[in-house]
Amino acid sequence: MGRRVTVWNEFRHERENDAVAEVYPDGIHAVIADALEDAGHNVETATLDDGPQHGLSEEVLEATDVLTWWGHAAHDEVNEEVVERVQEHVLDGMGLLVLHSAHMSKIFRKLMGTGCGLKWREAAETERLWVTDPSHPITDGLPESFEVPEAEMYGEHFDIPAPETLVFNSWFEGGEVFRSGCCYSRGEGRVFYFRPGHETYPVYHQEEIQQVLANAVEWAAPNEDGPEIYRGNHEPIEDIDIDDDRTVH
């Protein structure tokens, strides 16, 4: 089913670095957006420099089922107000896909409550992702393992809360492992962290990666008519016995 997706990108590397522009001439967001549209989703894009709200106004988020987030060098430039707005929308049901170096984004760290640090290395080495939960819909259409031929390494310990579901587990040529596909629920919303995706390697052009993203959008999409949650002072549903000597204020 087609979901309303907003693909957000920092979009700085692509405009400032020739090596990146060669791989993603129209920006990482353009490639991701194309892939998700091909999968049947309805996609808009937004970037850091789309005004003070980074293209993520209340109106945009209200019309978004799932937001994907790629950032790397300018996490600090994201307005706190926008971060809080995204968090609120996630807690209200919007799905969030956090991609690669966005592990250090303000929004991911805010939703995780941890430092989200890790080991890293840029050596164009082989990464091999292994499926650890083949019952999970994010693995639909995938083989039990697949390679990213040229990857930036991310290694454990990854400072995140234990994922509610671990979908992928990565092997790296240089000797490390990494929890690469991590599912979380936060309020009425769902969050998926997906590791692959460097700016100088053509990772988002890769078929398996695009399949994961399309599946994850479906998984993270909000309920159509989910439970309406009340929080605050609550009248008793059942009689409370107050005929005794108990203290009532």
Added chain:
Amino acid sequence: MGRRVTVWNEFRHERENDAVAEVYPDGIHAVIADALEDAGHNVETATLDDGPQHGLSEEVLEATDVLTWWGHAAHDEVNEEVVERVQEHVLDGMGLLVLHSAHMSKIFRKLMGTGCGLKWREAAETERLWVTDPSHPITDGLPESFEVPEAEMYGEHFDIPAPETLVFNSWFEGGEVFRSGCCYSRGEGRVFYFRPGHETYPVYHQEEIQQVLANAVEWAAPNEDGPEIYRGNHEPIEDIDIDDDRTVH
């Protein structure tokens, strides 16, 4: 999307006990099957006395996306061979919905690895189910809590492995609580235990209950084209250094 569902029922109480027959004249399976068909699924039924395989031949299970299981008084009469076949199909991707007193069924205990015992009481008391994960698709279309007006009580400690996701948490008039909606993955398959559903109370006629079952079928349905898993002796993918003095047998 319509799933191929097989609704399995012990179907003894309804034929032997007038009080039960009054609530479920054509059997519990008939009511569940109607509800799931109304929700757009393609439903067949099978019962304990449908021959030595209880209606669950290899052919039937091969044509089943999700199996629902209701049993109570005759768990022991289910052939071990059928239990093992169902387990294999779950591990290969078939979804399984385990209903109410089927907590003591052979198949549930086999898939859980625990005793699956609990406290119980038949007093037609009020049960109130509270949603504990409003991000979960099984809660779509539901309020944040709903009542079963006349319920058999099931109370903690419920001897199951900690659910991977706890979707519902029940309150009982007599003073107990219970983890009422429990999600598990087993191999390539998914299992959902759902507590409500006694034979003498019209629980399966209730709208919210039917909504949960329809949602759970969708959640438990197998991947269309999930990862093909190989297990056994595996050739190395990467070169293994054997030029040193390491022991090789």
Added chain:
Amino acid sequence: MGRRVTVWNEFRHERENDAVAEVYPDGIHAVIADALEDAGHNVETATLDDGPQHGLSEEVLEATDVLTWWGHAAHDEVNEEVVERVQEHVLDGMGLLVLHSAHMSKIFRKLMGTGCGLKWREAAETERLWVTDPSHPITDGLPESFEVPEAEMYGEHFDIPAPETLVFNSWFEGGEVFRSGCCYSRGEGRVFYFRPGHETYPVYHQEEIQQVLANAVEWAAPNEDGPEIYRGNHEPIEDIDIDDDRTVH
């Protein structure tokens, strides 16, 4: 084994409200501290008005294995700097026990990444806690259920990440349920949220409650010599093949 515990308390209600002072004349922290000392732990206390750092200087936290946190009316007055310091210490291994109304404390919300809201009601009603994981050390010395005779109700949906382990599940007289004992890991540290504990009811004087707190201190205490984690740029441990035409920057 005796742990170094710092019991932190907002300590405002007790000084401003006679009903509270009657139950906790020396403050809630005094009762908790006594209970933990009786259990063999080495306890210090600190309160909101202990200077601008609220008694939680770097030196104090460095000498703390487990910090317990009670707050209610003055969450906003806790300095952000202190909150960040506590978070850092948790990520570095310090245990944290979050008590009752501290569900809305800055530190708990920061570590959870969610709103942490809930339903509540002050009606001196009965709460009954049921053990949902009898294998857990926090349940040692406890019965399978116990009552708090006069409790403030907290009801679902509790806006927290799904606990890694759910230890207690509460029943309330007025009709609600609540996940009352929730375990989390955050970095090298452990967090336990424990629901009971209102300022106008003598909850912390109750034997079972004191037993839970003493057990939880033991559970949350840091490893004596846990893994030293490195994060940042990491040299390969294994040879990386760079003899091919792969891109290296």
Added chain:
Amino acid sequence: MGRRVTVWNEFRHERENDAVAEVYPDGIHAVIADALEDAGHNVETATLDDGPQHGLSEEVLEATDVLTWWGHAAHDEVNEEVVERVQEHVLDGMGLLVLHSAHMSKIFRKLMGTGCGLKWREAAETERLWVTDPSHPITDGLPESFEVPEAEMYGEHFDIPAPETLVFNSWFEGGEVFRSGCCYSRGEGRVFYFRPGHETYPVYHQEEIQQVLANAVEWAAPNEDGPEIYRGNHEPIEDIDIDDDRTVH
């Protein structure tokens, strides 16, 4: 604290194969027992050929806090009655450490409910275990990663229920990864699966491996005075309203 440990071993390879006897002349159990005694535990051993009960009588299990299990070639020879007895003791609180090739033991498969299959290869390759939960007591005294220089490879997908806590994640020279240290609760008992440990490699002589086993014994040990669980028909604790027209049988 010293725990009463029973180290169980199939003890066939060591008597039949010279290469194994060279590494473990008195059996794998002897090396494990020595290590656990050095760590302060009180250790007995038992083996498959210790009579029809394999040395695991009711009396032995009653006097056991934690049982460790190593088997490989003769899983089928373990009596079903003994398997059920071990399961019962686990559900009643006894800890169980399942080692390496015991992933296919009857007791592990029974407690997991899955097939427990995996990929494997004997090539004396390097395994590197990475800590994924540094807050966990099983990691105390360990570095953030350590190597097994000559290991049999076990690769994903490992057909187990998702571990409640994943403590170690293994990298293999040949290109696979594996969830190597997996924690479960089952009833009142705890189960830890630990991957390393082949019969022809001196894995159990390795310091880090011995540290993990000693820590895991401590983690898996039962509560001293855990909750006594009642299961069965339960009288209401609170009044149930029967003055209305509800159905009571």
